[in-house]
Amino acid sequence: MWKNSRKILLGILIGAALVSGIVAAQARDGDLDRVAPFDLDSLWLMKQARAIIEAYQVDAASDDVTEKDLLYGAMDGMVSAWGDPYTRFVDPEQLEQEQTDLRGKYGGLGIYIGQRDGAILVISPIEDTPADRAGLKPQDQIVKIGDEMVIGWDLHEVVDSLRGDPGTPVTVWIRREGESDLLKKEMVREEIKLESVRFEMLSDDIGYVRLSQFKDTSPSDLGKAVIDLKNEGARGLILDLRNNGGGLLNAAVEISDMFLNGGLVVGTKGRVERANEELYATDGVLTDLPLVVLVNEGSASASEIVAGAVRDRGRAVLVGKKTFGKGSVQTLFNLIDGSAIYVTIARYHTPNGTVIDHIGISPDIEVDGEWSREHDKDDQLKKGVETLEELIGGAPILSISEDVVG
Structure with a gap:
């Protein structure tokens, strides 16, 4: 642990000058022309600090630390200093691994995590995974993995520790609101295969679709589910986005498009012009059946985009709990x-201009409770069914709630 810390510390001091030079060299055109290089006093300060460490630090003569280690430590330290857990540096090995993970299966626990005020929080467990079966819940704080406290770790370090070869055990300690002691969760990693859509008829009139994540096949899978439910006689639909930690932006836009007849789905606002974008639905809808969307504190990112779009546009009623509030755009440079x-x-931001990040979306009808595989024990689903029956009977959507996205 000390060795890694020393790499980062020494790297911040020596490598920042190299980083500054790279950035300054790239700042000749585009958005980077506003970047200022380090001043000379800063460079001399780093040079002096490195000289002191190399002269006196007990392990500084070790060959374990290379110039590249120092540079990458500097990059990591500089990027993390901005205080945004989603703005981060990755070395070539990390980048290759993350891109491999995005392409398919991986060994892990099946859990979306985020960071807020320095705490590592569970956004949501993925249905029927080790995390789900162990009873992890949205808003649980991960405190310890195995024998290691994760206080001060970044998201990538935590994800790296949670993942591993299928069949290997891992112990996670969590802090849960209302519990005085840490909760110990012992799990065995599995190959996580991500299935995003399942559906069924809840009654003769009501179709139910559960969307557990937004991946590239989710729009087509959801479209087929909606068509099948309509063919089975559904006169209204419940779209369950609870414990859906998000996924691909384009999948969220395509799914919103199924329920909206043109108009704005979501916009982005940033410091530079090319970060400002508005994404629209196409004309024509897959279905105009009455719609209720279930959300909770485990609904994040792409889930919040869909929920905000259909609610702001007067297309659906949201039932459940306030969403997580992860609404930022990351670009890979x-x-x-x-x-x-x-x-x-x-x-x-949603169609009415409400920013999602750190705020979340409040439902039209707030209902305590948790998602359950047993529908008769799911109070939020039961309220959703009751609400949808009112809509099928002709109750106007806006009469149910006058709230706006919060």
């Missing part, structure tokens, strides 16, 4: 040596 920086360049 590749660097010259194969490393990269993920940078938060903008924040999402």
